[in-house]
Amino acid sequence: MPSSNHWGVAYGALFETSARNAVFQLIELVSGPRFRCHKRTKAWDKMGLVQWLKGQFLCHLVICYGFFVSGLLINLLQICTLPLWPINKQLARRINCKLGYSLTSQSVALLEWWSGTEITLYTDPENYRLYGKENAIVVLNHNFEIDFLCGWTFCDRFGVLGASKCLAKKELSYLPVIGWMWYFLEMVFIKRKWEEDKRNFVQSLQNLRDYPENFWFLLHCEGTRFTEEKHLVSMEVAEKKSLPKLKHHLLPRTKGFWVAVQNLRGTVAAVYCCTLNFRNNETPTLLGVLNGEKYHPDLYVRRIPLESIPEDEAECSAWLHKLYQEKDKFQEDYNQTGCFPGPKVTPPCRPWALINWLGWTCLLLYPLCLLLVQLVNSGSILSILATVAFCAAVSVCVRWMIGQTEVKSSSSYGLPLNNK
Ligand SMILES: CC/C=C\C/C=C\C/C=C\C/C=C\C/C=C\C/C=C\CCC(=O)SCCNC(=O)CCNC(=O)[C@H](O)C(C)(C)COP(=O)(O)OP(=O)(O)OC[C@H]1O[C@@H](n2cnc3c(N)ncnc32)[C@H](O)[C@@H]1OP(=O)(O)O
Ligand SMILES: CCCCCCCCCCCCCCCC(=O)OC[C@@H](O)COP(=O)(O)O
Numbered sequence: 001m002p003s004s005n006h007w008g009v010a011y012g013a014l015f016e017t018s019a020r021n022a023v024f025q026l027i028e029l030v031s032g033p034r035f036r037c038h039k040r041t042k043a044w045d046k047m048g049l050v051q052w053l054k055g056q057f058l059c060h061l062v063i064c065y066g067f068f069v070s071g072l073l074i075n076l077l078q079i080c081t082l083p084l085w086p087i088n089k090q091l092a093r094r095i096n097c098k099l100g101y102s103l104t105s106q107s108v109a110l111l112e113w114w115s116g117t118e119i120t121l122y123t124d125p126e127n128y129r130l131y132g133k134e135n136a137i138v139v140l141n142h143n144f145e146i147d148f149l150c151g152w153t154f155c156d157r158f159g160v161l162g163a164s165k166c167l168a169k170k171e172l173s174y175l176p177v178i179g180w181m182w183y184f185l186e187m188v189f190i191k192r193k194w195e196e197d198k199r200n201f202v203q204s205l206q207n208l209r210d211y212p213e214n215f216w217f218l219l220h221c222e223g224t225r226f227t228e229e230k231h232l233v234s235m236e237v238a239e240k241k242s243l244p245k246l247k248h249h250l251l252p253r254t255k256g257f258w259v260a261v262q263n264l265r266g267t268v269a270a271v272y273c274c275t276l277n278f279r280n281n282e283t284p285t286l287l288g289v290l291n292g293e294k295y296h297p298d299l300y301v302r303r304i305p306l307e308s309i310p311e312d313e314a315e316c317s318a319w320l321h322k323l324y325q326e327k328d329k330f331q332e333d334y335n336q337t338g339c340f341p342g343p344k345v346t347p348p349c350r351p352w353a354l355i356n357w358l359g360w361t362c363l364l365l366y367p368l369c370l371l372l373v374q375l376v377n378s379g380s381i382l383s384i385l386a387t388v389a390f391c392a393a394v395s396v397c398v399r400w401m402i403g404q405t406e407v408k409s410s411s412s413y414g415l416p417l418n419n420k
Contacts, residue, residue, distance in 0.1 A: 050292075054115075055291050060290055061391060061395055062361070062365065063110070063290065064395055064398040065364065066106070066361045067106050071103050071176075074177075077099055078096055078180075078181065093213070094212055096184045097162035097213050098162055100163075100184070101161050102360075103177070103178070103181055104181075105357070106356065107149055107152065108153050108161065108353045109353040110290070111146070111289055113354050113357075114290075115288075115294055116292075117289070117294055117295045117296070118296070119298075119346070121154070121347060122298065122339070122340040122341065122345075123343070130269075130270075131158045131347075132159045132160050133214065134214060134268075134269040135217070135264075136269060136270050137216075137217050137272070138217065138272045138274055139323070140275075140276060141248070141331070142222045143248070143249075144276065144278065144284055145283075145284060145285050145405045146289060146405070147276055148218075150297050150299065152164075156350060156353055158347065159214075159350075160213070160216055163211065163215040164215050164217075164218065165182075165218070166220075167218070167256055168188070170190060172189070173189045175401055177401075186207060186208065186211075188201060192223060202263055205264055208264065216272070217260065221254070221257050221320060222250040222251075222252055223256075223413055224250070224414045225407050225410045226248075226249070226407075227410060231250055234246075234251040234414060237251055243321055246325065247328055247331070247332060248327075249324050249328050252320050252321065252323075252324045254316070254321070258320075261306065265306060268306055269305070269306060270305050271303075272302070272303055273323055274300070274301050276298070277331060278295060278296060278297050279338065284297075285406070286405045286406075287402060298334070298339070300342065372387070375387055
């Protein structure tokens, strides 16, 4: 058994090697290939200095600090728009869309620029021209921990990020910063108990009828994230209802979809049937994104005009079940062939998310650095401890928020005790 001293020596050596190689890489970056350093380890060659930096706690702390503090400032600005609502509601909504963009796009920048993830879209080019130019209900599978982040990235590429909304479980409205922001963006929250939800749900949808910006309304009809256990339970329900079994999806809950379609007729032009998958069986996580891991998502989008969806509840439910059977087939084919049907396109990446992120980072890092210098100069133990405590609190809070995206913290919705 190696002693703790052995571990210490091993860790020290590893750190030394990494640090030395980091210096070599820096020299190489500055001087070019003429002074190529040959002492680097193969592992280091692969990882690279930048990749190494992306995995460092200090970088994560800076990112979390920027996100959290800018988020609180944005929440404060949102509160300041409250007096405007009774005077000029549309202006208040537009301002809130911009403020929402400023916060949400930071996580998009993290995915696009920090982790370098590039999303590929499979869709009909005729429909592609309409994306972002009309309101739509988006029906998306709920298998991945970063599916919301991929969704946001698409919203950004088509210019609807600030205004986009979803049908979300009530618990998400309590999330610091993000949940508070959603309140001002008129997100629709539900307890997933129909009797308690129906009035507020319908009213919230009706409120969107005169929304001043184009929006996408995201609906995860499965209602919860895919787990093997929930899949088994929902397939028992499918059997009882004599519905075909699904392999890659939970059985969709149909009431929310029907109510959304009925209340958004005349406001929304189409349903975007979206099927998301990741190449090479990747299981992406938000922590992976923070560590700079690059993922390869593929999204298949079909545009279905709203007029073609039945108005009657039973027919609409049957229509949605059929849609999920088709989606399930696309997933199965993707697993076999590695691609979705239809032409591929990568919507152009816009610079605003990055500019906004860098702007906030510079703005907030400057006072932080000044504070740190002052702290060191003052030598006050109490102030130093207070600063360390603040950083720890920010980091714990963001880590807790990231935890909410993890499937292992999924609710019991869809498990036997919760079923009707
Ligand atoms: C071009 C690019 C395009 C697109 C880009 C993609 C996306 C971008 C778009 C926008 C992004 C914007 C924001 C996103 C940001 C972040 C947020 C992300 C995610 C948060 C999402 C969530 O929180 S998901 C959780 C909440 N949502 C839902 O629950 C929706 C689904 N549920 C419903 O709709 C339900 O109908 C309901 C909640 C409204 C009501 O549910 P309830 O159960 O009360 O009633 P139902 O009638 O629906 O269900 C009862 C029937 O169900 C049967 N049953 C029982 N057990 C099960 C089971 N395990 N599975 C299936 N069915 C079951 C039961 O028998 C009842 O049947 P009856 O026949 O008797 O009715
Ligand atoms: C630069 C930014 C760095 C820090 C980023 C932190 C961002 C935290 C964002 C939290 C957003 C939370 C969205 C969670 C979406 C989600 O996946 O919810 C689960 C529900 O659907 C279903 O719930 P369940 O029934 O529990 O499966």
